[in-house]
Amino acid sequence: MNMSEPTQFTAQTLRGELSLDVDMRRHTSWRAGGVAKRMYQPADLADLQCFLQRLPLNEPLMAVGLGSNLLVRDGGYRGTVLLMLGALAELRMEGELIYVQAGVPGAKLARFAASNNLCGAEFFVGIPGTMGGMLAMNAGCYGSETWQKVERVQVLTRRGELLERAPQEYDIGYRHVALRDANEEFFVGAWLKLESGDVEVARQDIKALMEKRSASQPLQLPNSGSVFRNPEGMHAAKLIESCGLKGRTIGGAQVSEKHANFIVNIGEATATDIENLINEVQATVLQQTGVELHPEVKIMGEKK
Numbered sequence: 001m002n003m004s005e006p007t008q009f010t011a012q013t014l015r016g017e018l019s020l021d022v023d024m025r026r027h028t029s030w031r032a033g034g035v036a037k038r039m040y041q042p043a044d045l046a047d048l049q050c051f052l053q054r055l056p057l058n059e060p061l062m063a064v065g066l067g068s069n070l071l072v073r074d075g076g077y078r079g080t081v082l083l084m085l086g087a088l089a090e091l092r093m094e095g096e097l098i099y100v101q102a103g104v105p106g107a108k109l110a111r112f113a114a115s116n117n118l119c120g121a122e123f124f125v126g127i128p129g130t131m132g133g134m135l136a137m138n139a140g141c142y143g144s145e146t147w148q149k150v151e152r153v154q155v156l157t158r159r160g161e162l163l164e165r166a167p168q169e170y171d172i173g174y175r176h177v178a179l180r181d182a183n184e185e186f187f188v189g190a191w192l193k194l195e196s197g198d199v200e201v202a203r204q205d206i207k208a209l210m211e212k213r214s215a216s217q218p219l220q221l222p223n224s225g226s227v228f229r230n231p232e233g234m235h236a237a238k239l240i241e242s243c244g245l246k247g248r249t250i251g252g253a254q255v256s257e258k259h260a261n262f263i264v265n266i267g268e269a270t271a272t273d274i275e276n277l278i279n280e281v282q283a284t285v286l287q288q289t290g291v292e293l294h295p296e297v298k299i300m301g302e303k304k
């Protein structure tokens with residue numbers, strides 16, 4: 001594949017959409033950051049497989065779902081973004097399991113499970129990510145985590161090979177997932193195992209979760225959820241607040257007054273503003289409490 005003439009290639013052999021110089025502000029919930037050199041939104045799984053089989057092996061690749069845990073630096077991403085949202089969108093029952101593709105948002109999955117009288121997927125409603133991003137992050141809340149529900153996953157390798165893997169093949173922890181033997185792969189689907197339950201109870205739980213979230217999180221401003229992981233036995237938000245950092249602002253980035261582990265974009269924040277604020281919070285908390293905070297958000301791309 002000639003990456004200098006990708007559009008022509010796409011027109012001839014692929015069914016997805018290839019775009020050049022894509023402003024990643026449109027694809028990240030912080031609404032900040034640089035430009036991705038290329039973005040491919042596949043038509044479906046077979047099309048993504050075809051794209052990967054033809055892509056030069058040295059082309060940097062990054063999967064993106066809803067971009068709700070992602071900061072792309074202002075210098076941009078010099079590679080290809082695989083946009084899963086709106087592309088890998090299949091969601092169906094397969095026997096007693098739910099088959100869900102990587103581009104399906106958590107809220108849609110939670111409602112689908114409830115309407116099939118299955119419970120245990122309610123927490124997905126509060127995570128504004130896709131199945132792929134939730135698998136990659138082992139996203140969770142209120143005591144539940146994504147991988148607790150996974151029977152097996154479907155992945156595409158860098159060379160476009162389609163495989164199924166069991167959870168035992170991964171190192172799975174708090175907001176952490178990695179293959180035991182390192183390999184560049186992307187999640188394209190998963191089979192989830194849930195318990196039978198009462199659809200009405202599940203629907204009420206979903207509603208209650210949504211209300212709880214909007215009461216405690218600054219959802220009216222662009223953000224990326226919790227910026228730092230909670231250190232063992234502690235809350236990152238409490239540590240940040242105890243250091244007097246609520247409201248601390250750099251450029252257009254601000255430590256939220258409502259939830260100290262959120263950084264909000266109060267105007268025209270750049271990725272540099274956000275990253276500088278992350279670094280400052282980290283340094284201040286370390287200096288004042290001796291605790292080292294580790295970012296949960298993924299920071300990609302080049303500095304300007």
Ligand SMILES: Cc1cc2nc3c(=O)[nH]c(=O)nc-3n(C[C@H](O)[C@H](O)[C@H](O)COP(=O)(O)OP(=O)(O)OC[C@H]3O[C@@H](n4cnc5c(N)ncnc54)[C@H](O)[C@@H]3O)c2cc1C
Nearest residue numbers: 065066067068069129130132133134136139140141187225
């Ligand atoms: C308001 C708000 C509330 C949030 N609350 C929570 C919460 O309660 N719990 C929680 O865990 N998180 C929470 N988050 C963070 C975020 O929603 C989750 O981490 C989510 O799983 C990210 O999914 P995404 O599709 O947006 O992934 P992206 O942000 O697009 O990507 C995140 C990472 O996953 C990788 N990735 C994405 N798709 C794939 C794929 N198909 N295969 C391989 N890698 C992939 C990306 O390359 C990147 O490294 C919140 C975020 C916001 C904005």
